[in-house]
Amino acid sequence: MLRVESIVAAIHEIPLREPFATAQDRAPRTVARLVRLQVVLSDGRSVISEAVPAPYVTGETCETLVQDIEAAAPHFIGLDGTRLRPMLAAAHYAVPAYHHTARAALEVAAYRTYSLATGADLWRHFGGALESIDTDITISRTADPVKAAEVAAHAGFRRVKVKAGDPPHQEVERLAEMHAAAPSLTFRLDANQAYTVQEALDLATQIAAAQLPVEFLEQPVKWDDYDALARVAEASPIPIVADEAVKTPEDALNLIATTRVHAINIKVMKSGVTGALGILAIVQAAGRKAMIGCMLESSSGIGFSAALACGTGAFTYVDLDSHLLLNEPQDNPWFVQQGSTLVLAHTHRAGDGA
CATH class of the missing domain: 3.20.20.120 (Enolase-like C-terminal domain)
Structure with missing residues (x-):
């Protein structure tokens, strides 16, 4: 049985090729700030996921995303990577309902963990x-x-x-x-x-x-x-x-x-x-x-x-x-x-x- 051993989240910045702005931006953005999440399984293999916040859409920031993911991590540790539904359930009850981006990162991580652990093809x-x-x-x-x-x-x-x-x-x-x-x-x-x-x-x-x-x-x-x-x-x-x-x-x-x-x-x-x-x-x-x-x-x-x-x-x-x-x-x-x-x-x- 392949179990989830650890989950680590960290903020990353990736430069944009050109300044970018929407009608909601006060100033053009020059970097994309995101949270990258790594799930390590009991056999040493790992998967990555990411959370990209848009504060004007969900109210989340990179800092709140890290807090949510770190708070949710204990609910994932020990779960069977071959069972998708329990991992998705953990993402739901461990993250506030309105923190959609944090939940998204954990759900993508759950799908990729399941895919890696079972050899299942997500496509x-x-x-x-x-x-x-x-x-x-x-x-x-x-x-x-x-x-x-x-x-x-x-x-x-x-x-x-x-x-x-x-x-x-x-x-x-x-x-x-x-x-x-x-x-x-x-x-x-x-x-x-x-x-x-x-x-x-x-x-x-x-x-x-x-x-x-x-x-x-x-x-x-x-x-x-x-x-x-x-x-x-x-x-x-x-x-x-x-x-x-x-x-x-x-x-x-x-x-x-x-x-x-x-x-x-x-x-x-x-x-x-x-x-x-x-x-x-x-x-x-x-x-x-x-x-x-x-x-x-x-x-x-x-x-x-x-x-x-x-x-x-x-x-x-x-x-x-x-x-x-x-x-x-x-x-x-x-x-x-x-x-x-x-x-x-x-x-x-x-x-x-x-």
């Missing part, structure tokens, strides 16, 4: 639907939009996520310039809660009038204002996607019952693995679209989300690109990046590259 565990997925790449608010669009198109990307937040007419002008420079690209506009209802509708209306290739507008209003999101989704001429508004399956039920949002962006770091799968089931049952996204995970975190996305084959929209924004080695045991395509690394599926 097959989640369904084995696809062996690769096509992702977009994100353009920061701090980037030169025309240059960034040209670089993305040249690299083989067909879709880019554009971080928004400026007045509607400025955003439309910027999108028009990007479209002129890279006409092959389709845009996904992510407002990160920047707008009022009227501003969001003005933006959507101007985009439609200009006939710009915008696939959707993501989280245009405050995360906790479901009435505002409902009003935008009802009147917008382009699809509306919810992100920060949905962290739990309960949130998904409430949002789907009260709004006509086109899709929900599901993130492991925002909801945990169990929560993400629960949200996905609700989205599918309601006939809405699912998107899988990320915070600023390294290749380790993206590797798990890629296995989940490929395994289920359930995501219409894929935004798993944060590893490309980090100044880290691109070789990893989880997947191979081929242009805009993430191809799972077949030879490392057992143990999920542990």
Whole structure:
């Protein structure tokens, strides 16, 4: 029997290739701060997981993540690594319910421990639907939009996520310039809660009038204002996607019952693995679209989300690109990046590259 011997968590900083900012950032970020977690088994082998906090989404920081993981560790020590459910249960009762990112790190560690201990293939565990997925790449608010669009198109990307937040007419002008420079690209506009209802509708209306290739507008209003999101989704001429508004399956039920949002962006770091799968089931049952996204995970975190996305084959929209924004080695045991395509690394599926 392979048992969990120890769990260690430490804060890491990975430089970003370029300064990065969303509408929620007071200043551009130059490093990604995350917590890396290592689980050591009784035979000496180990797996890694990570937690990437977004304080404006879950309220967590790297410091609170370390505290939560260290407090939860005694509940994992001695557990049988070949039994997944008891490890997931430990992640739930040992971490406060609203600390979604800490729970996510422990759940990913549990899945990878189970995979390593049993030789189980996580991609097959989640369904084995696809062996690769096509992702977009994100353009920061701090980037030169025309240059960034040209670089993305040249690299083989067909879709880019554009971080928004400026007045509607400025955003439309910027999108028009990007479209002129890279006409092959389709845009996904992510407002990160920047707008009022009227501003969001003005933006959507101007985009439609200009006939710009915008696939959707993501989280245009405050995360906790479901009435505002409902009003935008009802009147917008382009699809509306919810992100920060949905962290739990309960949130998904409430949002789907009260709004006509086109899709929900599901993130492991925002909801945990169990929560993400629960949200996905609700989205599918309601006939809405699912998107899988990320915070600023390294290749380790993206590797798990890629296995989940490929395994289920359930995501219409894929935004798993944060590893490309980090100044880290691109070789990893989880997947191979081929242009805009993430191809799972077949030879490392057992143990999920542990």
